[in-house]
Amino acid sequence: MSELSKLTISAARDALKKGDITSVELTEACLAEVDKADALGAFVHKTPEIALEQAKAADARTDGGDLNGIPLGIKDLFCTKGVPSQAASGILEGFKPEYESTVTTQLFNDGAVMLGKLNMDEFAMGSSNETSVYGNAVNPWKAGDAELTPGGSSGGSASAVAADLCLGATGTDTGGSIRQPAAFTGITGIKPTYGRVSRWGVVAFASSLDQAGPMTKDVRDAAIMLKSMSGHDPKDSTSADLAVPDFEAALTGDIRGKTIGIPKEYRMEGMPAEISKLWEDGTAMLKDAGAKIVDISLPHTKYALPAYYVIAPAEASSNLARYDGVRFGHRAKMAAGDGITEMYEKTRAEGFGNEVKRRVMIGTYVLSAGFYDAYYNRARKVRALIKKDFEDVFAQGVDAILTPATPSSAFELGAMKDADPVQMYLNDVFTVTTNLAGLPGIAVPAGLDEKGLPLGLQLIGRPWEEGDLLNTAYTLEQSLQFVAKPNRWW
Amino acid sequence: MSIDTTTAARVAKLARIKVEEADLPELAKEFSAMLGFIEQLNEVDVEGVDPMTSVTPQRLKRRADVVTDGDQPEAVLKNAPDAREGFFAVPKVVE
Numbered sequence: 178m179s180e181l182s183k184l185t186i187s188a189a190r191d192a193l194k195k196g197d198i199t200s201v202e203l204t205e206a207c208l209a210e211v212d213k214a215d216a217l218g219a220f221v222h223k224t225p226e227i228a229l230e231q232a233k234a235a236d237a238r239t240d241g242g243d244l245n246g247i248p249l250g251i252k253d254l255f256c257t258k259g260v261p262s263q264a265a266s267g268i269l270e271g272f273k274p275e276y277e278s279t280v281t282t283q284l285f286n287d288g289a290v291m292l293g294k295l296n297m298d299e300f301a302m303g304s305s306n307e308t309s310v311y312g313n314a315v316n317p318w319k320a321g322d323a324e325l326t327p328g329g330s331s332g333g334s335a336s337a338v339a340a341d342l343c344l345g346a347t348g349t350d351t352g353g354s355i356r357q358p359a360a361f362t363g364i365t366g367i368k369p370t371y372g373r374v375s376r377w378g379v380v381a382f383a384s385s386l387d388q389a390g391p392m393t394k395d396v397r398d399a400a401i402m403l404k405s406m407s408g409h410d411p412k413d414s415t416s417a418d419l420a421v422p423d424f425e426a427a428l429t430g431d432i433r434g435k436t437i438g439i440p441k442e443y444r445m446e447g448m449p450a451e452i453s454k455l456w457e458d459g460t461a462m463l464k465d466a467g468a469k470i471v472d473i474s475l476p477h478t479k480y481a482l483p484a485y486y487v488i489a490p491a492e493a494s495s496n497l498a499r500y501d502g503v504r505f506g507h508r509a510k511m512a513a514g515d516g517i518t519e520m521y522e523k524t525r526a527e528g529f530g531n532e533v534k535r536r537v538m539i540g541t542y543v544l545s546a547g548f549y550d551a552y553y554n555r556a557r558k559v560r561a562l563i564k565k566d567f568e569d570v571f572a573q574g575v576d577a578i579l580t581p582a583t584p585s586s587a588f589e590l591g592a593m594k595d596a597d598p599v600q601m602y603l604n605d606v607f608t609v610t611t612n613l614a615g616l617p618g619i620a621v622p623a624g625l626d627e628k629g630l631p632l633g634l635q636l637i638g639r640p641w642e643e644g645d646l647l648n649t650a651y652t653l654e655q656s657l658q659f660v661a662k663p664n665r666w667w
Numbered sequence: 668m669s670i671d672t673t674t675a676a677r678v679a680k681l682a683r684i685k686v687e688e689a690d691l692p693e694l695a696k697e698f699s700a701m702l703g704f705i706e707q708l709n710e711v712d713v714e715g716v717d718p719m720t721s722v723t724p725q726r727l728k729r730r731a732d733v734v735t736d737g738d739q740p741e742a743v744l745k746n747a748p749d750a751r752e753g754f755f756a757v758p759k760v761v762e
Contacts, residue, residue: 275742371722385722414727483707494682501683503755508748517758522685534684538694539701541682542674552705557718559711564719598697599704615722640723 181206183341186247186398187425193235193246200246203344204232204290207248210342211292216667219327219337221253221311222261222294231290238288243401243425245288250337250346253294254301255281255389256378260291264380265309266299268528269506278378279410280347280389287405292343296333299530300497301354301382304604306332307590308532316362316587317663320628325587328358328604334392335362339663345393345402349379351386352485353583353608356620359392360582360633363622363661365654366392367399367647368608370640371615372417374403375410383492384415386485386612396621396651400424403643419641427644428651433467435649438575442478443607445584451626452581459579459623459634462656463649473575475566480559481610482602487543487556488613493533494540500528535598564614571639577649580607582620582633607635617643619650622659631661670698 181203184192192198208225228248235246256262256274263269281291296314298306305326306314314332316325317340327336331348335358338346348355350368359366367390374389381387391402404424410416439460444453464470502508502524509523529537543552570578584606593601611618617640620633634653638646675695679686686694744750749757 272746275739275745372725411728411730415721415723415725417723417725418728477711480708480711483705486701487705487708498683502748503757505746506748511758515758517760518683519685520758521683522680525683526685529684534682535694535697535701538675538678538682538684539698542678542698542702543705545678545681552708554718555708555711555713556705557720558713558716559708561716561719562711562713564722597700599700602704613722 182210182343184344185394186244186344186401189247189344190243200232200235200290201229203246204228204248207292207343214340214342214667216315217317217336217340218296218312218314219333219340219342220250220293221296221333224260224291224293227260228290228292231285235288235290241288243287244284244405246290247288247345248290248292248343249284250292250295250334250343251281252331252334252347252349253297254349254380255347256380257281257291257294260294262294262380263310264300265297265311266528266533267310267507267530268500268525272505276378279375279412280379280406283408284405289405295337295346298330298332299533300380300493301330301349301351302493302532302536303329304353304357304601305329305590305593308530310530313590315590317667318362318587318630319663319666320630323589325630326361326590328361328587330354331358331392335359335364338362338364338392338394340667345391345398347389347406348392349387349389350612351382351489352612353605355390355392356608356618356633356635357583357604359620360622361587361631363631363659364392364394365396365399365619365621366390367403367619367643368611368617369403369407369643370617372415373641373643374406375408375413375416377410377412381496383489384496385492386489396647396654397425397428399619400428400647422644424644424647427648429648430652430655432463432649432652435468435576436574437463437468437470438473438570438578439470440473440475440478440578440580442475443580445606449585449626452584452632455623455632455634456579456581459653459657462653463579466652466656471575473570473578475570475610477559477563477566478610481563481613482606484556484559484563485609485613486602487552488560490536490540491544491553492540494537494544497533497537500525560613563610567614567616576639577646578637580635580637582607582635586626586628586630586632611637616640617646619646621650621654621657623657624659625661670695670702
């Protein structure tokens with residue numbers, strides 16, 4: 178039975194269509210794996226009753242699509258009707274939405290099965306899944322005795338997919354929160370173009386940067402899941418009114434004549450030799466597949482992280498103002514004589530974790546009178562320059578850009594405990610630029626480092642051309658032949 | 668730029684997050700570190716650059732000004748920590 182949870186979405190789809198397996202069998206196999214994997218801290222709210230009900234309905238359907246009967250995990254950031262949706266925060270303790278997010282609605286309409294909710298960094302703020310109110314999610318990969326981070330913020334999603342607890346998972350990405358954990362766990366993750374996937378019903382962190390996307394076992398599965406998640410939604414005013422192409426049909430493996438840019442600014446000082454080598458190998462593979470390789474420059478890359486750490490906290494301080502102890506979630510106990518201001522202040526002090534408080538307050542500071550121009554407006558101008566860097570190289574004929582996904586492999590949980598918060602932020606140095614520019618980016622597993630831990634490569638594409646980007650990633654995947662799996666210890 | 672404890676306390680107040688007096692020096696130190704990182708942005712020549720307002724060039728869509736949802740007070744109040752008689756209840760705000 179347990180072999181079933183190892184299937185890719187595409188293999189399970191084919192087996193379900195042929196009648197070789199049923200969704201109930203597949204779902205039961207996944208639920209059994211989920212129950213054996215509590216040590217990974219990936220699933221934080223299990224929903225076996227919902228899953229089996231959805232699986233039975235899928236088996237009864239005769240006209241099911243690609244996701245019919247496919248068991249998925251859902252990041253805790255997505256509102257799911259009647260099921261706890263806490264964004265891994267204490268301030269949303271007990272919150273059960275009365276509505277369903279657009280993304281999960283579309284997945285369920287396509288027949289997908291929800292196994293439960295997945296761990297993450299609180300309000301998606303973090304790169305190690307250590308800021309969660311539920312405790313850490315753990316990487317199924319190990320390089321010794323110590324437990325490693327699965328990355329963040331979509332750490333539970335990455336851990337669950339890498340450990341074969343589910344066939345795929347939803348993630349969200351504000352600065353790298355799909356691609357960094359995907360790289361740390363040896364799976365595939367794509368952040369689509371800003372506006373491709375509706376943000377409605379996804380707990381907001383930084384609204385101009387947030388995008389949801391799939392985290393899967395291979396590129397084909399990412400294409401299948403992304404198609405279901407995408408599309409115009411009148412309830413999200415920034416959702417693009419564009420047709421959704423058949424992303425899977427774009428996977429031809431033919432990239433002859435495409436131009437791949439290699440940005441010199443991503444060659445960081447002190448980059449591990451293994452990462453440089455994988456990057457060179459990946460470049461050579463794309464060249465062998467018929468692509469033209471060109472050196473490019475994205476001159477403002479260095480300023481992406483500092484701009485991000487103005488814009489994201491500013492938007493977060495505004496978005497998180499809604500957590501006031503009035504309409505949902507936690508409310509602090511009040512002392513005699515406390516008024517409404519004390520209620521707000523105590524509720525937010527008790528409900529938010531340290532990283533969230535820090536970012537909300539930094540955001541408050543950069544938006545406050547006297548500092549708005551110096552910080553917030555300057556960051557928005559730098560953001561415009563970062564976007565222009567990409568527009569310039571695309572205008573030169575570049576179709577996609579190849580970079581490393583992360584500056585290191587997965588690190589030990591607790592390793593950054595005493596570090597300056599800025600050290601943790603450096604994890605997103607290669608991924609954050611695409612959020613600022615609104616571009617699609619995909620991380621694909623590329624190889625193992627000397628410790629035996631996975632490393633990923635990132636491809637960045639032109640806006641709205643996820644199909645083309647997925648095809649380039651698919652071609653790279655065919656050459657890389659990454660088949661390693663973590664040794665089971667959980 | 669170095670942040671002092673008075674500024675840290677003012678920001679905490681603006682953000683409506685209670686911070687104990689004893690925790691202010693550590694908070695001020697963290698703010699200073701983050702702002703030090705952010706201040707790299709001062710190296711960039713932004714003369715004549717417009718601040719980005721929308722990452723994808725698009726106009727906000729319009730729709731007819733009609734009621735599309737509503738009339739479900741129970742669902743709206745369902746998650747409230749304190750709801751009474753069809754209202755959210757909060758401490759007294761006017762004397």
